[in-house]
Amino acid sequence: MNTNDNNDREKKKKKEQVNIREMTIDDLAPVFHLGEKLFTPESSPNLYRTWDEYEVVDAFRDNAEFCLAAESEEEEIIGFILGTTIEKRRSSWKYGYLIWLGVDEKYQDKGVASRLFNHFRNLMITEGVRMLLVDTEANNLSAIGFFEKMGFEKPKKHVYLSLNLDSERPSGKE
Ligand SMILES: CC(C)(COP(=O)(O)OP(=O)(O)OC[C@H]1O[C@@H](n2cnc3c(N)ncnc32)[C@H](O)[C@@H]1OP(=O)(O)O)[C@@H](O)C(=O)NCCC(=O)NCCS
Helix, strand or coil: CCHHHHHHHHHHCCCCCCEEEECCHHHHHHHHHHHHHHCCCCCCCCCCCCCCHHHHHHHHHHHHHHEEEEECCCCCEEEEEEEEEEECCCCCCEEEEEEEEEECHHHCCCCHHHHHHHHHHHHHHHCCCCEEECCCCCCCHHHHHHHHHCCCCCCCCCCCCCCCCHHHCCCCCC
16 A cells, blocks of 8 residues: 555544444345445455345354344445355364455445454354454555454465356357
């Protein structure tokens, strides 16, 4: 990040009044639409997950208690976390996985994600989780900066490869 970016971020900073709460069924559509603005194919072209309505619906169906919404004073959804827990065979450790985290661009740099994350972290501790996991693309510097600030460390590089099978498709098929 360069000095101009830093200055812009400093100027925007003003802590926001925000209510962090569990998501309800009425939040599914607003969360989905907010995610559509944040997780575009351009912003995460190679991520193995893609943002679609099933990401929200499935996370809510499986783990509603780990799906959090951040609400503005005007009761608008301005951020969210979708998470889950993972238990591995032959391991006594329980893991928490933060699947998606997003804050409306208008409200970024005002501590909204920090508040969401702290709430999520406390939930995970209560749940007996011993380690939290997150992943993001290597060029998502705001997310990496955020996660580092929250105490995540030792980023490991994953390599994604792709094999284009398009030329082997029968011709004329869309
Ligand atoms: C990453 C994201 C959630 C951060 O949300 P936010 O509400 O702006 O974060 P906060 O204001 O709580 O920031 C807390 C800390 O994170 C770090 N941080 C946040 N934005 C940053 C940026 N653009 N660059 C570097 N560090 C950043 C800073 O250390 C900041 O602490 P500071 O305020 O003392 O400087 C937000 O940028 C976002 O929604 N990005 C798009 C979606 C995404 O990439 N999600 C993560 C992968 S699922």
